[in-house]
Amino acid sequence: MDTGIKERVLEQIRKVVVGRDREAELLLVSFLSGGHVLLEGVPGVSKTILAKSFAKCMGLEFKRVQFTPDMLPMDMVGGFVFNMKDREFEFRQGPVFTNLLLADEINRAPPKVQSALLEAMQEAQVTVEGLTQKLPFPFMVIATQNPQEFQGVYPLPENQLDRFLMKITLPYPDSATESKIIRRNLDEMDTGDVKEVFEPKELEGILHQVEKIRVSDEVIDYLSTIAEETRKEKRLSLGASPRAMVHLIHCGRANAYLAGRDFVIPEDIKSVSSYVLAHRLKLDQSAVLTGTVADPSQVVQDIFTKVRPPR
Amino acid sequence: MFAFLAIAIIATRRIRPPSVQDLSGAFQDLDRSITKFVPDMPAGYTWGEAVERLKGAGVKVDWSKMESSLAEYEAFRYGGRDVPKGGEDEVVRLSMKIRRRIVGYRNKRKSAGAD
Numbered sequence: 001m002d003t004g005i006k007e008r009v010l011e012q013i014r015k016v017v018v019g020r021d022r023e024a025e026l027l028l029v030s031f032l033s034g035g036h037v038l039l040e041g042v043p044g045v046s047k048t049i050l051a052k053s054f055a056k057c058m059g060l061e062f063k064r065v066q067f068t069p070d071m072l073p074m075d076m077v078g079g080f081v082f083n084m085k086d087r088e089f090e091f092r093q094g095p096v097f098t099n100l101l102l103a104d105e106i107n108r109a110p111p112k113v114q115s116a117l118l119e120a121m122q123e124a125q126v127t128v129e130g131l132t133q134k135l136p137f138p139f140m141v142i143a144t145q146n147p148q149e150f151q152g153v154y155p156l157p158e159n160q161l162d163r164f165l166m167k168i169t170l171p172y173p174d175s176a177t178e179s180k181i182i183r184r185n186l187d188e189m190d191t192g193d194v195k196e197v198f199e200p201k202e203l204e205g206i207l208h209q210v211e212k213i214r215v216s217d218e219v220i221d222y223l224s225t226i227a228e229e230t231r232k233e234k235r236l237s238l239g240a241s242p243r244a245m246v247h248l249i250h251c252g253r254a255n256a257y258l259a260g261r262d263f264v265i266p267e268d269i270k271s272v273s274s275y276v277l278a279h280r281l282k283l284d285q286s287a288v289l290t291g292t293v294a295d296p297s298q299v300v301q302d303i304f305t306k307v308r309p310p311r
Numbered sequence: 312m313f314a315f316l317a318i319a320i321i322a323t324r325r326i327r328p329p330s331v332q333d334l335s336g337a338f339q340d341l342d343r344s345i346t347k348f349v350p351d352m353p354a355g356y357t358w359g360e361a362v363e364r365l366k367g368a369g370v371k372v373d374w375s376k377m378e379s380s381l382a383e384y385e386a387f388r389y390g391g392r393d394v395p396k397g398g399e400d401e402v403v404r405l406s407m408k409i410r411r412r413i414v415g416y417r418n419k420r421k422s423a424g425a426d
Binding site: 214216218219261262263264265266267270303304305306307308309310311 | 338342353354355356357358359360385386388389390391
């Protein structure tokens, strides 16, 4: 167990991103959990630079795809092109063949493209015309979307949202942080300042260690109770899926690893519950209209406040 | 007023420390104390949250000892280790402090009412 990992990563990210420690930490937790992240925020709140600097310090190959309404699935996964020299079709890999894919403004792409990402995100492979190709290991998607856009966008369906381990909302920075950002940007600043924290082999070792973190039966039962509560909750019309609970336990393991423990405690799960669950839950319309609840994360917090963890 | 004050002091003193066998028993007793005597602590509290909360409330115990006892207890409770030997004294102290504090508070109110 290496307790210094989080600090090493944050130290590098702080060189270019100001005031986003918690978000960077959540990216690290998602990465160690083998999951994908949806970053939501208005333009200019450092979503892209955060993803870029994270990829850089983790020593990951990084590719960025700007999603647009006229995009085709092959623009992302790749496709067969005719090789004039050999006189045969050959597969040309798309930008998805990387370690960290930044899917910028994912909700601007048509559903066909979004669903092409599904297989990649779920199984770390892509299939084009019957040919299945494995994606590089590790593979992570960081998608971004702007919550203020309503025109020319295709909101992600529930099944796609469920594939994202976490949804992280980036609010505007407070005025002190904003002053720091402006002051810092008076000079040229780029991700070139960010140093790699890990060797590829070291990273692989860490990911294997996270998988070995112990999860007691009682902690698993605690999660089952939470899942059941979300499904019984009157303010929700869609509760948490079993996949959501699996994602939550993976995050618990990653948190335990970062805390230097080889076992998961309920707090490891509770601390990321809103980020992992809220985007998968659907509020009941009558609860919204009566003003009982406005945000699914409020329901998640209420459930975790109510359900007794193993103590 | 003095009679009520005397009763309050006696009532506070009458709380005997629980007889706990080990660290696990001490934490179970602490859980009972928190559940019973800290009414605004939600049912879903975790140990980390409880420690933060009580620390913030100014309960005076040796928090570094308490935290190392908690780490050992968690290793037993969730990590499958053997029941740790020792370390329960500070947990019992915290549990007693929680009880005394509430009893003391109740008695204070009672005494104020008598005035």
